[in-house]
Amino acid sequence: MVFILSVLGVSPGYAKDEKKPVVPCSHPVFRLFDFWVGEWLVYDRESGKLVGFDRISRTLAGCALQQSWISLDDYFSSPGVPFRMNGKSLTAFNGKEWVQFWVDNQAGSQILKGGPEDKAFILSSDEPLGGYIFRMSWTPDKDGSIHNISERRKEDSEEWETVFDFIYRRNLNRREFEDEEE
DSSP states (O other): OHHHHHHTTOOHHHHHHHTSOOOTTOSGGGGTTGGGOEEEEEEETTTOOEEEEEEEEEETTTTEEEEEEEESSSTTOOTTOSSOOEEEEEEEEOSSSEEEEEEETTSOEEEEEEEEETTEEEEEOSSOBTTEEEEEEEEEOTTSOEEEEEEEEETTOOOOEEEEEEEEEEOTTOOOOOOOOO
8 A cells, every 4th residue: 555655646644644534614713703603682782672583503514604584673674575674694714704695585685704803703895785885793792692783884985874783682582483485
């Protein structure tokens, strides 16, 4: 066997290493956003009203986070659409930065990029969408909740305006949440 490996230009040590299982996304950098994993009740920070359910799970052997969002009100619904907004995202680390691809049942889609900054996890759009640049932040709190803010600014402005300001609390009582596939 050593002869065959030598002819092929491969050392016997490499052959041994080849048999070790490789877990592609096992590096700690792939766990930096895991504080978001779970089933969540999502509340408007100002009013305290329950506005949605969010389920975040690891998928693809831990290489990505999958989000399933369900709105409980019409805040995100498009005019004339007879159903509430539901959406999904995939978020993954590409070796350089985190990338999130969002799509929803209101014909919306968005790509955000970024990663950890100070105590928050921040993702922003590179390209304007409807004339706006978007930024989202998730900041874990000591009590286990997460403060999630979405902001936008006109592409020719530096002033950010809040789109929503949410508090995520773990769904400990497992309130029902049906993930619609429409």
